[in-house]
Amino acid sequence: MTVEAFAPVTAPASAAPIARNRPLRRVLASPLTMIGLVLVAFHLSLALFAPLLAPYSISAILTDGLTPPSAAHWLGTDQIGRDYLSRLMSGGRVALLVALAGVSGSVVIGTFLGLLAGYVGGWLDDAIMRLTDALMAIPELLLIAILVLTFGKEIGSLSLIVGIVYTPGVVRVVRAKTIMIASLDFVRAAELRGEGLGFVLMREIAPNLLGLLAVEFAIRVSSAILKISALSFLGLGISQPTPDWGLMVQEAMSVVFTDPWFLILPAITLSSLIIGINFAVDGLARAYGVTGTETDL
Template sequence: MTDVTSEDKPLPVREPGFVRRTLARPATRFGAVLVLIHLVLALFSPWLAPHSVSALLGAPLQPPSSQFWLGTDQLGRDYLSRLISGGQVALLVSFGGVSVSLVAGTLLGLIAGYRGGLVDETIMRVVDTMMSIPELILIAVLALSFGKDLLALTAVVAVVYLPGVVRVVRAKTVTLAALDFVRAAELRGESFWAVLIRELLPTLVPLLGVELGVRISSAVLKISALSFLGLGISQPTPDWGLMVQEAMGVIYTDPWFLLFPALMLSSLIIGINFLVDGISRAAEPVDGGGSIVGNSPAYRG
């Protein structure tokens, strides 16, 4: 009599999607909620704000009341309305400037890392020269030169963050260019630009997503610092950095004028950082058992 045994085949483990992996950690979900709240406030502030941000509605420095929930500022404007709208400038300038720097920096980094030689040396010399200047000093000098309007500040952010993106992308491209999938594309007769766009660029997408979030967080803080120093957006446009500067004169008598914009600014930066951390963790490839795969060309080096 023969015993017949059969081996049970394990059911394939379905890997969770990118969004689910990103939001798997409570800290990431908390960060996503904070960022979403700030985006809603920035986009819909004209309808959410109870009063005009520039209208003089009452006596200066009124305490919170049923009419003005957070009181009025030094000029008699509704403080809550200006607080709700205060993130528009920082988010718009930061996202616009960092996006431009990411596109231009990725292109230059890919060319420098893959072409090498004189092209690489020339690009990196310019990058090293720009990065030798502290970011806050560079952004302040450029703001004084370009002006204080939204377009000028967006251009300033793009220029300041461009060299950092070039350096990161170039370093990753140098590593990827030596791998087999790039060599195979070259043996197939793919052109220079085809290798950059079809082979190298897709493997950089997770890295670029993290770079976008990290640099937006940094840019928000620096744009607010410019406004605090009087080099950013000027009155009557509401801005959290400008509101912090104005609150310094009444910090001992009306401390909430400093507290609320500082809380809004810090919550936005914390939310972005938590969300970026979740994105970077989710971008790491995993096998069926949940272990990180280390031999994917996009994550080597």
């Protein structure tokens, strides 16, 4: 059962499909949200199809290094002669994959732990929240760096690290919302009917978290992409020959005064993805009525 379903005013049966579509309509009604969704869709498509669309292989050394833009190489070549456009097109693939995989894991695990902590309470709540507080006391970049040195920086390891880092925040947000929902009458009614723990959590409380979780997921994907790019810039993340926008910015620092586009282009591309996600998040938050106090970065 959802919170809306327990509202005191009963809508006509014919209005139910309209009510269910209201969040989607609110999302589509905002121009900024639509811009964000288009940007996100563009980057996801680029990540999926870059190997097919790129004019050259991302690792092929084709000419001398740092050649200017030409008909053969629209954005020139990098320091060792690889086509810059091809590498720029593929620069977000690994970061997106790691962010999506890691944040998906954190949302699943964080939701499970948050539901238990918020509904069961007692010693279980104390144990989960003390562990959460301990992890959140460490600055995120420092924690990520420690975990990278521990687990390595392969794609699977980076996804695991992202999951570990973002799970505590999801736990706190879900726990707070669960405590609020658990006090409502329809949850009490389920308890009085003798429904078990699993039924109450999955059928009564969890459906009311979907809007919040959608916003949380998008926010943390945006944050994770920035963190992964920052790690690559610092030499702790994605490494050669895999293209990554953060790594491309780091490599461009040595030629920023002679070939500034090598720095500007990956920075703009990364920024467009983050801006797109943030615009989409804003629309989702408005559509589902999620306030800033409910989300926790």
